[in-house]
C-alpha cells in the first residue's frame with residue numbers, strides 16, 4: 001500500500017520573517033500525527049531554519065535543486081547532495097520544469113541529479129510533464145516517456161527503490177488551470193506502466209504525485225484517483241491553512 005505524500009514547493013518565495021511565520025503556522029495547523037507524509041521545500045538559504053523549526057514535527061524538509069557533481073569541488077554557487085543530507089534534508093526535487101526551461105536542464109542532467117540524491121540516501125522527486133503545445137499536438141505520453149527513458153541510461157531498477165515521480169503538466173503550473181482528475185490519472189497510469197515494464201514491484205510501490213494548480217478545492221478529487229499518490233503544490237503551499245487543507249484531503 002503506497003502512503004500519500006503532500007509536498008510544498010516554495011520556489012523562490014519569502015524572506016526570513018515570512019518563512020518563519022509560515023513554518024510556525026504550519027506546525028500549528030497540521031495534525032501532529034498525520035496519516036500521510038508531508039514535506040516542504042524552501043529556498044536553500046532557509047533550509048536550516050525550516051529544519052530547526054520543524055524538528056519533532058512530522059513535516060520533512062527537502063531541497064528544490066542539487067548539484068550534478070558528487071563530492072566536494074570547485075563548483076561555485078552549487079550545493080551538493082551530501083551537503084543537503086548533512087543538514088537534514090530528506091528529499092530533493094530534480095528536473096522541475098522551471099529548471100528545464102529557464103536553466104536548460106536536459107533529461108540526462110536531471111537523471112544525474114537523481115543519481116546524486118540516491119547516492120547519499122536522499123529521496124529524489126523527479127518532475128516530468130508536457131508543455132501546452134506538446135499536449136495540443138498529442139505528444140503528452142511521448143514527452144513523458146522520453147523524460148523517464150533517460151533514467152535507464154544511468155540507473156538500474158535496484159537503484160530506483162526510493163524514487164518519487166511528480167507529473168506536472170507545464171500548462172497547469174501557476175496558471176490556475178488544473179488538469180482534470182481524468183487527464184492526470186491517464187498520465188499517472190501511463191507513468192506506472194512505463195515502470196511496470198522494468199519491474200512490477202517498483203511500479204506498484206512507486207509514488208506518483210500530481211502538481212499544477214493543486215488547491216484545497218480540487219485536491220480531494222485528484223488524490224482519489226487510483227494512481228495519484230499525493231501532490232507537489234506550489235502557490236497554495238505558501239498559505240498554511242490552504243496547505244493543511246490539502247494535506248487533510250490526502251488523508
Ligand code: 13P
Nearest residue numbers: 009173174212213234235
Ligand atoms: P502551482 O501549484 O503554483 O501551480 O505550482 C506547481 C509546481 O510547480 C510545484 O512544483
